[in-house]
Amino acid sequence: xxxxxxxxxxxxxxxxxxxxIPFGGWEMPVQYSAILQEHRSVREQAGLFDLSHMGExxxxxxxxxxxxxxxxxxxxxxxxxxxxxxxxxxxxxxGVIDDLIVYCYDQERxxxxxxxxxxxxxWEWFTKHLPSSGVTLTDRSAETALLAVQGPxxxxxxxxxxxxxxxxxxxxxxxxxxxxxxPAMISATGYTGERGFELYIDAADAGYLWQELLQxxxxxxxxxxxxxxxxxxxxxxxxxxxxxxxxxxxxxxEAGLGWTVKLDKGDFIGKEALVAKxxxxxxxxxxxxxxxxxxxxxxxYEILNxxxxxxxxxxxxxxxxxxxxxxxLGYVTLPYTEPGTRIWVKIREKLVEAQVVALPFVxxxxxxx
Amino acid sequence: MNPADLKxxxxxxxxxVSGKRAIIGITDYAQKELGDVVxxxxxxxxxxxxxxxxxxxxxxxxxxxxxxxxxxxxIVEVNDNLQDSPELLNSDPYNxxxxxxxxxxxxxxxxxxxxxxxxxAFIKGA
Numbered sequence: 001x002x003x004x005x006x007x008x009x010x011x012x013x014x015x016x017x018x019x020x021i022p023f024g025g026w027e028m029p030v031q032y033s034a035i036l037q038e039h040r041s042v043r044e045q046a047g048l049f050d051l052s053h054m055g056e057x058x059x060x061x062x063x064x065x066x067x068x069x070x071x072x073x074x075x076x077x078x079x080x081x082x083x084x085x086x087x088x089x090x091x092x093x094x095g096v097i098d099d100l101i102v103y104c105y106d107q108e109r110x111x112x113x114x115x116x117x118x119x120x121x122x123w124e125w126f127t128k129h130l131p132s133s134g135v136t137l138t139d140r141s142a143e144t145a146l147l148a149v150q151g152p153x154x155x156x157x158x159x160x161x162x163x164x165x166x167x168x169x170x171x172x173x174x175x176x177x178x179x180x181x182x183p184a185m186i187s188a189t190g191y192t193g194e195r196g197f198e199l200y201i202d203a204a205d206a207g208y209l210w211q212e213l214l215q216x217x218x219x220x221x222x223x224x225x226x227x228x229x230x231x232x233x234x235x236x237x238x239x240x241x242x243x244x245x246x247x248x249x250x251x252x253x254e255a256g257l258g259w260t261v262k263l264d265k266g267d268f269i270g271k272e273a274l275v276a277k278x279x280x281x282x283x284x285x286x287x288x289x290x291x292x293x294x295x296x297x298x299x300x301y302e303i304l305n306x307x308x309x310x311x312x313x314x315x316x317x318x319x320x321x322x323x324x325x326x327x328x329l330g331y332v333t334l335p336y337t338e339p340g341t342r343i344w345v346k347i348r349e350k351l352v353e354a355q356v357v358a359l360p361f362v363x364x365x366x367x368x369x
Numbered sequence: 370m371n372p373a374d375l376k377x378x379x380x381x382x383x384x385x386v387s388g389k390r391a392i393i394g395i396t397d398y399a400q401k402e403l404g405d406v407v408x409x410x411x412x413x414x415x416x417x418x419x420x421x422x423x424x425x426x427x428x429x430x431x432x433x434x435x436x437x438x439x440x441x442x443x444i445v446e447v448n449d450n451l452q453d454s455p456e457l458l459n460s461d462p463y464n465x466x467x468x469x470x471x472x473x474x475x476x477x478x479x480x481x482x483x484x485x486x487x488x489x490a491f492i493k494g495a
Contacts, residue, residue: 019404034459035430036405228404228431294452296408296428319407319430326408348410348426 007052008145008206016224024117024243026053028227035228039321042192042233045221046151048213049230051198052206055119055141057112057126063134065107071129071269072102073252075262079104084172084189088252088260089114089122090270094277095248096255098122099240101189103174111185111200113146115242129269145206149213149222150196150233152365157217158197162186166197171366180212191230193237193364232318236362238288238329244299244315245286245329251277254331256286256359284312285337288359291326291345293352302346303330303354311336314345322362328354371396372463376479377488378439383463384482386473391440394467395427395458398492403429406458409451412469416444420478425468427458436468440478446470 004027013020018029029050031038041047059068069076074087081104089097098118103111114122119141130137149158158166163177164186174187182205190196201209214222231241240246245255251274252261261274291297297317305311317328328345336343339358344351375383381399385392400406410426418424423435424444447469451457457466473479483491 030431031404034405232430294408295410296433298433321430 005053007050008203009050009052009210012207012210013050013224018224018226021227023227024053024115026116028053029224030228031226032224035226035232036321038223038225038229039232041221041223042151042194042225042229043322044152045223046149046153046157046196046217047192047225047229048210048217048222049148049150049225050206050210051146051148052144052203053116054146055114055116055122055139056144056146056200057114057123058109058138058140059112059135060109060138061135062108063131064110067129067131067135068102068110068112069266069268071126072100073261073268073270073274074102075265076102076104077265081106082173082175084174084187086172086260088257089125090252090268090274091248092270092273093248094251094270094273096242096246096250096252097125097248099242099246099257103185103187117243143203145201145203145209147199147201147206147209147213148190148196149199149217150190150192150225151194151222153217153220153222154194154196157213157220157222158186161212161216169197180209180216182209184209191237191239192233193239193360193362194233195365231316232321235316235318235327235329236320236322236360237364238359238361240286241316250331253278253282254285282334284331284333286315286329287332287337287356288361289328289330289343289345289354289356290323290361291328291352291354292342293354295345295347295350295352296326297328297330297345297347297352297354303332304344304346304351305336306342306344308344308351311343317345320361327361332356371398371485371488373485375463375485376439376482377485377491378437378482379491380437380439381492382436382439384439384479385467386476386479389473389476390445391442391471391473392467393436393439393469393471394462395436396488397462399434400459400462400466403427403432403434403458405430406455409455409458409468411447411449411451412444414444414447418442418444418471427455438471439482440471440473440475442471442474444469445472
C-alpha cells in the first residue's frame with residue numbers, strides 16, 4: 001500500500017491528540033475529543049475543520065466556460081462571478097465520476113473543488129477532455145489548504161479576523177480577501193447544514209491560521225472537529241458522500257440529484273445516456289430511513305421487504321446525535337421508496353425494522369424558521 | 370488506572386470474579402479506542418459461551434466491535450441498562466458499564482488471563 005498523504009496541519013492534529021485514520025489515501029483526524037460532542041458543537045456553536053485533502057483545480061482562459069459546460073451536468077450560464085455551484089462530473093454512460101463545487105471568478109477563471117479520493121481520476125478526465133488551446137488547467141491541490149468554520153457562531157468568530165464582512169456573504173457566495181492578514185478566498189459553503197464558511201488559503205499559512213482561528217473562536221465555543229462528526233453532520237442533511245451514495249454505477253436520477261442535471265443547457269458528456277435513463281424511468285432510488293427496531297445500520301447491509309426479499313442496500317448509517325435515533329441512507333427498488341414504507345435491515349443475520357422517511361433528517365439552517 | 374482486583378484479556382475485556390460468577394466488561398482503554406458508544410447488542414441469559422466466543426457487540430459512532438467471552442460458562446445476567454444508556458460503557462466502564470455475568474464452567478481458565486500489571490504493560494506495547 002502506498003504511503004498515506006498528510007495535510008499541512010498534520011502536526012497541529014497530533015498536538016491536539018487527534019485520533020488519525022486513513023481516508024481516501026490521506027491520514028486525517030477522525031476525532032479530537034469525541035464525535036458526539038464535536039457534532040453538537042457544530043450544531044450549537046462552531047467547529048473548525050481541516051479539509052486540505054480536497055483537490056483544487058483552476059480552469060482559466062477564453063475557453064474555460066465552454067470546456068466546463070461540456071464536462072459538467074449543471075448549467076454554468078447560471079453561475080455568476082462570486083458565486084459557487086454544486087455540480088456533477090459524469091461519464092458517457094451517465095455514471096457519476098465525482099461530485100464537486102465550481103467557483104466562478106469570471107467567465108475565464110474558475111476553481112473546481114473535488115473529492116480527495118478522486119483527485120487522480122478527475123485530473124485524468126479533465127486533461128483527457130482538454131481542448132488543444134484556449135484553456136489552462138492547473139492542479140493547485142498541494143499548494144492550497146482548506147479550513148472550514150461551521151456553526152451558528154461562525155460569523156461572529158470570523159468577523160474580527162476578516163477583511164470582508166462574512167455576514168454579507170449569502171449561501172454559495174464567495175469573496176477574495178484576508179483572514180488574520182493572510183490572503184484567503186472566503187466562501188459561504190459547507191457540508192454540515194449550518195451557517196458556515198470555507199477558507200481557501202496558501203498551504204504555508206495553514207498552521208498560522210489554524211491557531212489564530214482556534215484562539216479567536218475559543219470564547220464562542222469553537223472546537224476542532226474531525227471527519228467522524230463531519231460524516232454524522234452531513235448524514236443528518238442527507239448530503240451524498242462519494243463512494244457511498246455516489247459512484248460510476250449510480251445515475252444522478254437515482255441519487256436524487258436530478259436538480260443538478262440541466263438537459264436544456266446544450267450538449268455535455270453523458271447527456272445522451274442520462275436522457276435515455278430518464279425516459280426509461282427509475283427502478284431504484286436513494287431513500288432515507290429511521291431504525292424502528294434496535295440496531296445501527298452500516299454501509300453494505302442488505303435492505304429487505306416484508307417478504308424478506310432483498311430490495312437494496314445501505315450506503316450510510318449512523319446514530320444521529322441531533323435526533324438521538326439511528327438513521328440511514330440506501331438504495332431500494334421501487335415501490336419501496338415512499339415515506340412511511342416499512343423496510344427491514346439485516347444486521348448480523350437479524351432483520352431489524354426500519355421505516356422510509358422524508359429527507360433531510362434534520363433541516364439545514366437555510367430552511368429553519 | 371485499571372482496577373487491581375480484575376483480570377484482563379488481550380481483547381480488552383475485564384473480568385471480576387466472585388465465587389462462580391464472573392462479571393464481564395470492556396476496559397477503559399477499549400472504550401477510549403472505540404469512542405462514543407451508541408449501541409450494545411447483548412446476549413440472552415441462558416446462552417452458553419465458550420472462551421473466545423463473540424457474545425456481544427459494542428458499536429460506537431464509527432466502529433463495530435465484538436466482545437469475546439474471557440471464560441467459558443453460561444450467561445446468567447446481562448446489563449439491560451445498556452439498552453437505553455450505552456454511554457455507560459464510556460462513563461463508567463468498570464462499574465455501571467458492565468456487560469454480562471457468566472457462571473463459570475471451569476475457573477481454572479482464569480489462570481490464562483492477565484493481571485492488572487500485565488495488562489498495563491500489554492497496552493503500553495500496543
